Structure formats: structure tokens, C-alpha cells
Amino acid sequence: MFDSGFGGLTVARALIDLMPNEDLVYVGDTGRYPYGPRDLSEVREFALEITNHLVRTHDVKVVVIACNTASAAALDELQQITPVPVIGVIEPGAAALLDATRNGRVGVIGTVGTIGSGAYQRAVASHGREIELSCAACPGFVEFVERGETDSDQVHVLAQRLLAPLVDADIDSLLLGCTHYPFLARTISDVMGRDVVLVDSADATAFRVRQLLIDAGTTQSGSSAGAHRFESSGDVEAFRGLGRQLLGPELDEVTALSWPE
Numbered sequence: 669m670f671d672s673g674f675g676g677l678t679v680a681r682a683l684i685d686l687m688p689n690e691d692l693v694y695v696g697d698t699g700r701y702p703y704g705p706r707d708l709s710e711v712r713e714f715a716l717e718i719t720n721h722l723v724r725t726h727d728v729k730v731v732v733i734a735c736n737t738a739s740a741a742a743l744d745e746l747q748q749i750t751p752v753p754v755i756g757v758i759e760p761g762a763a764a765l766l767d768a769t770r771n772g773r774v775g776v777i778g779t780v781g782t783i784g785s786g787a788y789q790r791a792v793a794s795h796g797r798e799i800e801l802s803c804a805a806c807p808g809f810v811e812f813v814e815r816g817e818t819d820s821d822q823v824h825v826l827a828q829r830l831l832a833p834l835v836d837a838d839i840d841s842l843l844l845g846c847t848h849y850p851f852l853a854r855t856i857s858d859v860m861g862r863d864v865v866l867v868d869s870a871d872a873t874a875f876r877v878r879q880l881l882i883d884a885g886t887t888q889s890g891s892s893a894g895a896h897r898f899e900s901s902g903d904v905e906a907f908r909g910l911g912r913q914l915l916g917p918e919l920d921e922v923t924a925l926s927w928p929e
């Protein structure tokens with residue numbers, strides 16, 4: 669699995685908890701984060717490069733794009749050209765959002781790239797339900813998480829400004845459509861109010877991966893714990909320090925990656 673940085677660790681946590689026997693390779697592309705403000709064609713190139721690396725170097729049986737921006741930019745293409753199944757986070761997240769809503773008024777927040785791509789608008793529409801969807805890009809949120817600053821006054825002030833249209837839209841459920849955002853859940857919930865259910869794609873994505881492995885008959889049998897490997901294209905010590913705080917003890921060693929390989 670991969671993300672631009674620490675965000676995908678929210679999905680890694682769900683995968684490890686649901687499938688503790690499976691081996692996991694996580695690539696955090698911190699040398700090139702953030703993906704959100706970049707052109708989608710550039711993010712697509714990064715996603716192809718990392719997926720190639722996971723398949724060729726690690727011989728993975730499934731690739732999880734644990735990043736909404738990269739899912740929006742590259743899921744369709746990767747599913748066509750990759751010799752193993754590729755799963756993104758957008759469709760599982762949209763399905764979880766629609767399960768959560770009672771009044772049919774929902775919100776999605778994400779990076780500029782994700783929201784601008786229209787991927788969530790399409791994913792929600794594909795369910796054919798009568799839904800009022802409000803979307804907002806939240807530039808700056810990812811940078812706060814990457815700095816390990818998840819509940820400062822500054823991030824609170826930014827959240828108040830960026831989320832104001834969603835507060836006004838009277839939604840009952842809000843999808844955190846960027847895998848970094850669950851780390852800001854307390855701040856986001858303070859701003860949105862306790863009545864708004866926050867939904868993220870981590871559990872829904874982990875369940876999809878498990879179902880896919882069950883259907884393919886490729887789940888890891890036995891009771892030994894899976895091996896968890898972490899790679900970063902940025903500062904590996906910084907990745908280890910903050911990553912361990914965000915994920916937990918499974919994040920032990922981090923290997924350096926550089927592009928092109």
C-alpha cells in the first residue's frame with residue numbers, strides 16, 4: 669500500500685487489525701508529498717512508479733492506494749495495467765458515507781486534487797440514491813498532519829474557515845476524503861458539531877481487501893503475525909518517529925527509497 673506520507677497509516681491500522689497475519693509493505697512518499705496541490709497527471713506518474721515498485725520488488729498480491737488523491741488520479745489506469753488487483757479508497761469511502769446518512773445530506777472533504785477531480789461526485793452518484801452532496805477542499809490540513817500538529821489552535825482556526833460551508837449545509841455525515849484527515853478528527857468534530865457523524869474509508873477499504881483475498885483464495889493461513897515493512901522517500905528517521913506515534917509499535921524500521929529506482 670502507499671500514500672504521499674503518513675495518511676495511509678490510517679488504512680494500514682485498519683488492515684493490520686483486520687488481517688494480523690498478512691504481510692504488509694507501506695510506502696510513504698514523503699519526499700514528494702503533498703500530492704493534493706499537484707497536477708493529477710503528475711500524481712498518476714508517482715502512483716504508477718510506486719505500484720511498479722510494490723509489484724516488482726515486493727511481489728505483492730494486492731495493491732491498496734491508501735490515498736484519495738492518487739486513487740482519483742490513477743485507480744482506473746492502474747487496475748487495467750497492473751498484474752495484481754488494485755483497490756482504491758474512494759468507492760469504499762463513498763459507500764460508508766451513504767450507509768451513515770439518515771437525512772440524505774452529506775459532505776466530503778479532501779485535497780484540492782481529489783475534490784477537483786469529481787471522483788466523489790461520481791462515486792456517490794453511481795449509487796443512484798437521492799443525495800445532496802456538499803464538497804469542500806481543505807488545503808493545508810495535510811501539512812499540519814505531516815508536521816505532527818493535529819490539534820493546535822492554528823489548525824482549529826483553519827478548520828473553522830474551511831468547514832464553514834459544510835456547517836451551513838446542514839449535513840448529518842461527513843466523509844474524511846483524505847487519508848490524513850482522521851488524525852484531525854477531534855478538531856473537525858469540534859467544528860462540525862457532535863451531531864455530524866464523521867466517516868472515513870479505512871475500515872471499509874480493509875473489508876474490501878479482505879473480501880478480495882478470500883474470493884481469490886489468497887489469504888495468509890496460520891497464526892503467525894504478518895511482517896510489516898515501511899519505506900519512505902523522505903527523511904526515514906522523521907518517518908519512523910512520527911509514524912510510530914500515529915500508527916503504533918508495528919512501525920519499527922523504515923527503509924529509504926529514492927526515485928527513480
Ligand code: DGL
Pocket residue numbers: 671672673675676701702703704705734735736737738779782810845846847848
Ligand atoms: N493522504 C492523501 C489523500 O488521501 C493526500 C495527501 C497529500 O496531499 O499528499 O488524498
